Amino acid sequence: MSGHAAEIPNSETTLVLAPGHTYASVTDKIADLVLTRPFTLTWFVVVGFTGLFVCMLMLAVSYLFARGVGIWGVNVPVAWGFAIVNFVWWIGIGHAGTFISAMLLLMRQDWRTSINRFAEAMTLFAVACAGMFPLLHLGRPWKFYYLLPYPNTMWLWPQFRSALVWDVFAVSTYFTVSLIFWYVGLIPDLATLRDQASNKTVARIYGVLALGWRGAASHWRRYHSAYLLLGGLAAPLVVSVHSVVSMDFAEAQVPGWHTTIFPPYFVAGAIFSGFAMVLTLAIPMRSIFRLKDMITLQHIDNCAKLLLVTGLIVAYGYSMEYFMGWYSGEPTERYLNANRALGPYAWTWWTIVFCNVVTPQALWFRWVRRNVWLMFLISLVIQVGMWGERFVIVIISLHRDFLPSSWGMYYPTRWDWAVLLGTIGFFLFCFILFARLLPVISISEMRELVHSSHKSDAEAAG
């Protein structure tokens, strides 16, 4: 990379790590964010503010458990409301974290190093938010364990042919694998925090979490092997999870759902919304934590390019849905096409076309990709758009299906909004605590990046 620094005039702006860093400097910089940064009033205000949303979530969930799903806007014909929209949206957001940590690891993309840790944390909290919804959406949430195959006195099994049961396996596997991937990646950094901490109690806490890691050569070899294997397992897992989620829809015969393009289209959409969330988190973080030398404009640019690619796949998905709806010759499918663009929820359809198809076209321009303000704005627009996409898929398909006599409208209630905003607050609350308590960038992998950039410097010089 710095090997051809001489030929590229603007190489400073394409680096994934600013020059001049050493093992000690990256260690100190990232570890000090956790160990020596003071607690400020602003921090308490932000934690308190997001904490209020967590309280709202708990209130909304308690009321839901007390009164049942009737407090939501769901009813026949729209029995899947915000809960399923939110579920698909959150789990999609999680996918970018795994994509960064697993796919880009296997493809040896060294720019992933400074963003994988917090992207994995993002995955974990997003999947935690997603995992709530299927349970909250159960009519009898206290019987959630009926979803699992366990020996029971009724001699019954879950319906293993149903995509909804596949979902239980996919999401719980996804959460478990994301958690261990994230934790295994953290172990060497926890050891660094243990050794760097000046406070005895803090050192002891990190020491327990670090499991006594000491960086022995034989340990590193097994660690590296296990980590790569986890990457290799997580990469197809992430594809399978959203494919299974899409089959929750595609297995049904509802117009607009019964289509074979759903799995790839959902996976692309998931990575699309997830990279938008990565940017939403990374752009303020690099400025608040003064990490602009580690999360550089090149990172923003690369994420923007991935947004553009996945956005184009999503746009292709939309056009294929329209084409197949028309080409099938089915009256209900054709009616769905018209109802999306002209029906009572047409404004949601045109919103998602604007957010997910029109807006990403700005990313063809380098100056847009490298303007953090614009990128922050675009990332928010895309997330709204991707939430809207799931709204279009769930609600517009359900509210007018085969039988005109059973058509109806869906209106969310304040409790629907309370749960949605509550999970956003919960997600941000968890993320802020993570950024306070754990290194937001993988220190040991940054040392490897320093090492490889030194090596290429030496090769260029000699």
Added chain:
Amino acid sequence: MEATRPVIYGMLAEFDSDRALLDAAHRVYAAGYRQTEGYSPMPVEGLCDALGQPQTRIPLVTLVSGAFGAIFGFAMCWYANVISYRWNIGGRPPNSWPAFIAITFEMMVLCASLGAVLTMLVMNRLPQPYHPVFNAPPFQRASKDRFFLCIEAKDVHYDPEQTRALLESLNPLSITEVPE
């Protein structure tokens, strides 16, 4: 340390680069030492081979646990639908295997991942809160920017004077005798 002479775990040499550590590892191995260990803040390519450590068997364990997960996942779906609760739904065969693939795959990934990580921890003997090398004061930087080579006292060639002389010839930043 108590009044009695402390038992020695080994001799620890400190280096400032992975290259120096790697060179030292080659020299120590050539001198016949086998009970050795390198310590570094990040993986050092070739260090295990330089110290003559065996290949890891984690990929094999992962394969086996993944295969177990896949077989278990499929067998569970098959048993439920073919043996335990056979039910004709729309004339579909009881063993409608394509519908079992998603669960088979997820169980494979789950078991393989847990297998890889648990084996890594068990073979590394982690968690291990106490280890003698932590007694060496310079070792605090092993998780930051320093590279260490330890020749353990249980090595047949270990001799306080000769081992120290060998390590000194490698130009380390420091040499520490590590108490057990």
